[in-house]
Amino acid sequence: MAKKDIAKPVALDPRGGRPRDKCVTYIEGIDRILNGGVPIGNIVLLAGTVGSGKTTLAMEFLINGAKAGETCCYISVTEPSSKMLSNLQTYGFFDESLVKEGKLNIFDLTVINDRLGVERLDGTYTAKDMEALLGAFEDIVDELGVTRLVIDSITAVCYQLPDKGSIRNFIFRLSQFLSTFGCTTMLISETVVDSNVQTYSIFGVEEAVADGVILMGNIIRQGDLLRSLQVVKMRGAKHSRARHLIELTPVGLAVVPLLKWGQDGGQAFT
């Protein structure tokens, strides 16, 4: 066969279609698992138990994006942003100039609530509060041109919503405008393990609305605690569903496949 007759390889999604544009995480191993990154505009639930590395992964996702020139935003719900900034100094991959240059923006939800006047004594948002909060998020993303957003945690926000219907509505509305802006988002979900079963969220609603679910947890191997990561779903991407081990290294998170026989005492996931 003549050389000119050989067709050039076409970049196709492994499923046969055309792949969606990806938001590259630049996290060692994660982009490989996700077949190039998170599809742009996806809203991803980053679910995990305490100490599983959710905040670190989310922060590295933002910092790497900021280093690549994107505008990134972190909304802290569970701890003051000043404390978060102090914690960031302990990461080798953090660069303080990103904050000064406005590439990495850190907001405190309590401050946003104060400004909107939605802080309730009983801790529950009304429908009007919910609208105001969604409007504030939209303004932040729109005005700053945010392309990567993290809300840490969505669980803490959901605790302030009156019922599951409101939670579903809130996340759906959030994902709608974020997707319109092409803002790739990670919602951190705090989960618990009950009877050796790990759920994706406390309320059981968030995972259904989210485009993607990344599950993080702990595995016990001969008494040692290992951090694990598994991509459960990611709309618009052909991804690995294997369980991986993650580790915090001097250059950031790194991911390697977990040994199959080394999972004694591991958690079963729903």
Place this chain on the structure above:
Amino acid sequence: MSVKETAKAVIQSINNGDTLTTVRISADSFHADTVKLAGVLLGKKLGGIYVTTSRPSSHIVDELEETKVDLSDLYFVDLVSMTVGGNTDNPRTLYVESPTMLESILLNISLLERRLKSKRRFVMFDSVNGLSIYSEPRVLREFINVLGNSMRIKEIYSMLMTVKEQTSDELASALKLLSDRVIGD
């Protein structure tokens, strides 16, 4: 087999284009011969990663320094020092918290591999037997299989050091199947 003969066989194996070799050494001279072998490779201007599962890396550095070989392109993955509360502040060493964290070995090799300056590189895994103390045979076999294949992909010449007298037939057979060559049979 003397250490000189072992070193000669290893160099021949590298020149033949092998990527994964099992090196069997007698318990009587295992530690001394392994360090000498690393010294020979460094002397041939290879850069390397020394994975230690049976002795703290600081001891190996001390022994290598006595040979006056250039250690500037040698890095360590140490699975011992953190477990026994030893020195863990050598910047040329990545310490693994526990010898059960086998995946961390692969991860740390990947991180150190980027620091190697030499084009010709090696990984010395000292030793397979050291890991068998902490891991079940089936876990160890799986790990060796993953390690061997990932080193093949990276095209780094890797030596799986084993103590002749302590290696079961089952493990020896798994190593033989995986390796391009077994030295010291």
